Amino acid sequence: MDLPKVYKKFLEDKTEIGEAYRELGHAIHRSGPLNERERTLVKLGMAMGARLEGGVHSHVRKAIDAEITPDEIRHAAVLGITTLGFPASMANMTWVQDILSGE
Numbered sequence: 001m002d003l004p005k006v007y008k009k010f011l012e013d014k015t016e017i018g019e020a021y022r023e024l025g026h027a028i029h030r031s032g033p034l035n036e037r038e039r040t041l042v043k044l045g046m047a048m049g050a051r052l053e054g055g056v057h058s059h060v061r062k063a064i065d066a067e068i069t070p071d072e073i074r075h076a077a078v079l080g081i082t083t084l085g086f087p088a089s090m091a092n093m094t095w096v097q098d099i100l101s102g103e
Contacts, residue, residue, distance in 0.1 A: 004054065040066040044076055048092040049084060056095040070100050 011018040029039060040063050047055030063073050077096050080089040 036066055037068060040068060041072075041076060044073070045080075048077060048080055048088075051088060051091065053091075053095050056092060057099055060096050060099040064099075073100065 029036075034042065040059065044056070044059040044063055047059045060073055064070075073096055074093065077089060077092040080092055084092070
């Protein structure tokens with residue numbers, strides 16, 4: 001996965017913080033019963049709900065790595081229509097497609 005330049009630069013400049021952040025993420029993932037696929041979809045949904053364009057991009061890439069299909073990823077965006085609203089879901093679908101169109 002190609003990481004954003006700003007994130008790579010941060011990791012270069014703040015190595016200790018980057019390592020601690022990654023370890024926190026690993027610890028959180030290991031702490032509960034959800035499998036990788038479920039965790040990936042939950043985190044994608046949270047990024048969509050928070051309207052974090054970069055987060056949606058990142059979690060779509062992670063979903064692809066977790067072998068979640070493009071149709072399943074798009075379905076996650078559509079599910080938000082009745083919870084987040086139509087405009088927010090259209091933004092999410094656009095951000096999903098930003099990544100899927102490059103696949």
